[in-house]
Amino acid sequence: MNIAGVLKSDLSIAKTVASYAGWVMRTWPRGSKGRVNVDDIDMFFRRYGEGKPVLLLHGGFMFAETWLGQIPTLSADYLVIAPDVRGHGRTTLGTRPMTYRQLADDAIGLVKRLETGPVHVVGWSDGGCTALGMAIKYPDLLRSITLIGTSWNVSNYSDEKMKELVALMEPLNPVTLSLRMMRRLLTPEHYRGGEFFAAIRDMWLHTPDFTIEELRGINTPTLVVATDRDQFLSEPPDPMRTFREIADAVPGARMAEVPGGDHIVHIAHPDIVNRLILDFLNGV
Secondary structure (H helix, E strand, O other): OOHHHHHHHHHHHHHHHHHHHHHHHHHHHHOEEEEEEEOOEEEEEEEEOOOOEEEEEOOOOOOHHHHOOOHHHHOOOOEEEEEOOOOOOOOOOOOOOOOHHHHHHHHHHHHHHHOOOOEEEEEEOHHHHHHHHHHHHOHHHEEEEEEEOOOOEHHHOOHHHHHHHHHHOOOOOHHHHHHHHHHHHHOOOHHHHHHHHHHHHHHHHHOOEOOHHHHHOOOOOEEEEEEOOOOOOOOOOOOOHHHHHHHHHOOOOEEEEEOOOOOOHHHHOHHHHHHHHHHHHHHO
8 A cells, every 4th residue: 555545544544533532422421331241251342322233343452442433323223232352352361262153152142141132243354253153153143244354264365464464463563562552451351461362363373264165054144345455355366355255155145345445444434334334234
């Protein structure tokens, strides 16, 4: 990406953050937060709005507020639930191995504890992989899934992309250091940082491990948000190949293309992504 593109993206993100901050100041009394025990973890969540429930699942190293571009819009018509997933943000790490299938179990545990009934799920990156796991194992508890920046198998990453991912996970990588520092500000378990880092590193290197057969067995309405500049999944000659594979495999799935979008498309371009999500949810 050239300098102009970087600046434009940064300005878009700054605008999203400022918009969310203003919304929070105006509506804070209407929102709530809480914790529930889900198996071996203490899970933190935020909740806004009323209506049919929408569960927002963030990406790796992130937390509930990652959805700052979506919460104000979606909560106008839906009950929005945004948790910190296992080991992330204000949620404890627990003792079970971190896998996308386990994160799916955790998310369903939250749904059951909150007694929300079937939910729409919007997942980004790791959250999208979790949503696939939920659709495979718990279809009766889902209304729909929306996938952003989502892969379905570790084989989706080329050798070059995998090298970049491994480099990102080096302890002294500047990006990784900043993410670990940000997590330390939120986590109730400061002493388990090394365990968390090892757990997420193992998950990224060996999963997702879903199969085409499992994708073909999904009967949950599915929207795949496809971008052509995803830093981890987009490669020539077909930068949307991974997204298309999911859309082609899941029966009845829709694919919405966002040209010029990258891995954080929902943060950099919230208006576009929000419209795609709302159009899909309103039609399910």
